[in-house]
Amino acid sequence: MLEPGQARDVARRLQQRADELREQIRGKLGEAADSVLAADHQWSDAGAASAEAGLEYAEAQREILELRQILQALTRVEEGVYGTCVDCGVAIPAARLAAQPAALTCVSCQSQRERRGHVPAAA
Numbered sequence: 001m002l003e004p005g006q007a008r009d010v011a012r013r014l015q016q017r018a019d020e021l022r023e024q025i026r027g028k029l030g031e032a033a034d035s036v037l038a039a040d041h042q043w044s045d046a047g048a049a050s051a052e053a054g055l056e057y058a059e060a061q062r063e064i065l066e067l068r069q070i071l072q073a074l075t076r077v078e079e080g081v082y083g084t085c086v087d088c089g090v091a092i093p094a095a096r097l098a099a100q101p102a103a104l105t106c107v108s109c110q111s112q113r114e115r116r117g118h119v120p121a122a123a
């Protein structure tokens with residue numbers, strides 16, 4: 001479990017990264033970013049929501065996934081459960097969190113997710 005000071009640091013790092021990502025996504029998608037960033041947005045209508053096809057859009061999509069993961073990590077900081085694996089509940093090693101502050105799973109659950117074809121936990 002994090003000390004209050006550590007939690008503030010982590011939250012600040014995550015928040016900064018989230019702001020960066022929002023800017024990058026807006027830069028790529030323009031006004032379409034707002035609908036794509038909406039919490040209930042489904043990827044099936046993403047194509048229609050964006051006039052930007054191709055590489056830019058694929059990059060934006062990766063950034064959006066990362067942003068969502070960061071927001072999820074921030075929620076977990078607020079709930080006081082940051083740093084535990086969302087799948088199995090073990091403490092995620094500090095070194096992994098230092099490298100990937102938005103990591104939601106331990107390494108072994110992450111590789112299981114990847115085998116099942118889920119989206120990787122972090123860039």
Ligand SMILES: [Zn+2]
Nearest residue numbers: 085088106109
């Ligand atoms: Zn796990």
